[in-house]
Amino acid sequence: MACGVPTPTGTTGSDDEPAARDRVDVHVHLVGGAVDELLAALDRNAIAAAVVIASPHLDPALGLAPGPDARMHGWREANDALLAATAAHRARLFPFVAVEPAEVDIPALEGWFQGGARGVKLYFGHQKLHARPLDDPAHASLFEWLEQRSVPVLVHVNTVRYRDELARVLRAHPRLELVCAHLCGSRTDLDRLAGLLREFPRLRVDTSHGAGLPGVDGFTAIEEDRDRLRALIEFQPERFLFGSDLVTARGPPATSTPRAPGTCSSPPTSACSSASGSSSGATPPGSARSRPASTTASRSPSPQSPACSEATPAPGSAPIEHRELQDMSRALCLMGHALKEMPDRACP
Structure with missing residues (x-):
């Protein structure tokens, strides 16, 4: 790995088989139909393929953010849209449908798999989507x-x-092929992660953190306990899968309105940005971690970064260059720091 945007192999935007490049991102939220932008982002980061997830609650155009009932809405329509959007790119984009586990109709689920679905995403362990206990009989x-x-x-x-x-759930269904996101909600508590991996030998986890405070806390924890995490990964590397938690979205283009040199307005909506707001594994109140300079610096815009380009957002088509497009390579870079695979220098 290189600390920066990796040099891609293969043809940009092509449907090369994943064997051509060995990185697979197992955690991408495809919303807004931004397939071309996502394929370009994968190429820029030398990623062969991605698991793409139906995510109606993350699409601002739908207005389906979780409400008081803690249920996901619009997931059936989102699954249909995901399968349609990825139909021409199944060699690189692996669709995972989202379901409300107490509401899903099994024949409908079978129909989505006949239409090309490769897996299922369950959000029901998120605090805002926890309508029932995970082990509720309805599931x-x-x-x-x-x-x-x-x-x-x-x-x-x-x-x-x-x-x-x-x-x-895992005791009742010991052969579930489960990948638990964000180091299984234990990105700031490796003792909890180690205990889960020890107790449930089929359980796998992904390495995603997302943006915002949960991401900073996760990467800070890795920096503080990198030897422990490295030991866990080296002991059973097949149980740790790379995930970026990238969210695609169509946003406004840039106009030519100038700003003073060295200043930066609020960043525009990006074509691909990391999901934030995840409560899983967040540092409990009263135990906030200090943030290393290398981590916080990587999130700070500079006059040379795309977020600080001499432009302001305006309605229209989607941009494909933005500070947050670097999140995939930043995640790879910071994981490399944590595992001592590269020098400790600022990631993009």
């Missing part, structure tokens, strides 16, 4: 179907709050 038929068919499942679980519920 049993879904878990049985997933287990019997060895369907890959990417799950978001805040294990600070819901570890015991997750444990009961």
